[in-house]
Amino acid sequence: SPRVWPAEAVERGTRDWIEHFIVKGRWCPFAGKSQVHVRVDDLEDTHARGLRSCFDRAQSHVEALGDIVYRASPKEHHSMFIVYPHAFLHEFGHGDAHDQGRQPEGALSFLEFAARLCGECDLTFGHPQVTTPFEQAVAGRPVVMHFTPGERYPHLRSPFPMLQILPVETLMRARWQLGIDAHHQLIESHARRLEDMTSQDAENVEALLHKCRGGTKAKAAACPRTRPTGDEGAAYVQPSQCQSRR
Numbered sequence: 001s002p003r004v005w006p007a008e009a010v011e012r013g014t015r016d017w018i019e020h021f022i023v024k025g026r027w028c029p030f031a032g033k034s035q036v037h038v039r040v041d042d043l044e045d046t047h048a049r050g051l052r053s054c055f056d057r058a059q060s061h062v063e064a065l066g067d068i069v070y071r072a073s074p075k076e077h078h079s080m081f082i083v084y085p086h087a088f089l090h091e092f093g094h095g096d097a098h099d100q101g102r103q104p105e106g107a108l109s110f111l112e113f114a115a116r117l118c119g120e121c122d123l124t125f126g127h128p129q130v131t132t133p134f135e136q137a138v139a140g141r142p143v144v145m146h147f148t149p150g151e152r153y154p155h156l157r158s159p160f161p162m163l164q165i166l167p168v169e170t171l172m173r174a175r176w177q178l179g180i181d182a183h184h185q186l187i188e189s190h191a192r193r194l195e196d197m198t199s200q201d202a203e204n205v206e207a208l209l210h211k212c213r214g215g216t217k218a219k220a221a222a223c224p225r226t227r228p229t230g231d232e233g234a235a236y237v238q239p240s241q242c243q244s245r246r
Contacts, residue, residue: 005085005160005213007040013159013212014038014083021208027155029186034077034170037065043087046107048116055120058082062121062142062165069167077170085160088113092150092161110161114146123165142167153194154205159212 005013015038023032039061043054065080072078088110108116118125124143143166147158 007042010040010083010085010160011038013214014081014162017159017208017212018081021205025155027190030077034079035072037068037078037080039080039082041082041084041087043084046087046113047104048106048108051108051113051116055117058117058163059121062123065142065165065167069169074173077173078167079170080165081162082165083160083162084110088148088161092148110146110148114144114163117163118144143171149209154197154202155190155194157205157209159209 015036018031018036022028041054041057043051061080061082065078069078090104090107091110115125117123122141124141126143126145145164145166146162147156147164148161149157149159151157
């Protein structure tokens with residue numbers, strides 16, 4: 001039978017991934033400054049006819065995040081991750097190896113599900129390899145980024161399938177702080193770092209994801225070997241510093 005993760009272990013693994021990969025790997029200039037809210041959803045059946053309650057839960061999370069941002073200080077950054085550990089096992093095999101296989105007839109893929117959820121909840125569906133959420137925020141709706149265990153690009157791989165909701169206020173503030181052209185430079189920086197990643201870096205990413213799925217504290221951050229420049233480089237974690245000092 002498929003593996004079942006307690007919600008507490010999923011949240012802990014998600015936060016470990018954010019801390020040891022996204023923050024320490026310097027993949028997002030605001031990740032270390034943001035207040036991250038994690039919600040674990042119990043979705044299992046991904047057939048379109050059974051998703052109404054899941055979309056309703058997502059809408060409630062979006063509204064709750066909006067209330068948090070409304071009451072927050074203008075200097076604060078907030079985002080929310082909705083994690084789906086028990087769904088899309090056939091697609092990503094993030095459970096036991098035998099969970100991965102053919103997609104059940106009538107079931108949605110994760111991208112189909114995410115796009116439909118965005119439509120139901122009036123969100124903008126983005127992809128960081130095409131554009132940045134800072135650009136998409138001008139539409140006036142929260143932006144959703146997706147992460148999965150099976151992403152082609154290592155910096156978008158996560159322990160479980162998940163959606164990140166970025167409020168418009170947070171994105172517009174971040175864009176102003178970065179500068180009008182900095183988000184384009186961010187994409188270019190990611191592209192260079194991905195080109196310079198070695199097979200060992202890729203193995204480190206997979207090892208970290210495995211530890212995060214196990215619900216244990218991650219002890220090794222997966223660090224690309226290209227050092228960023230400017231302010232971002234000042235706090236960059238060197239490959240030799242990948243061992244956590246928690």
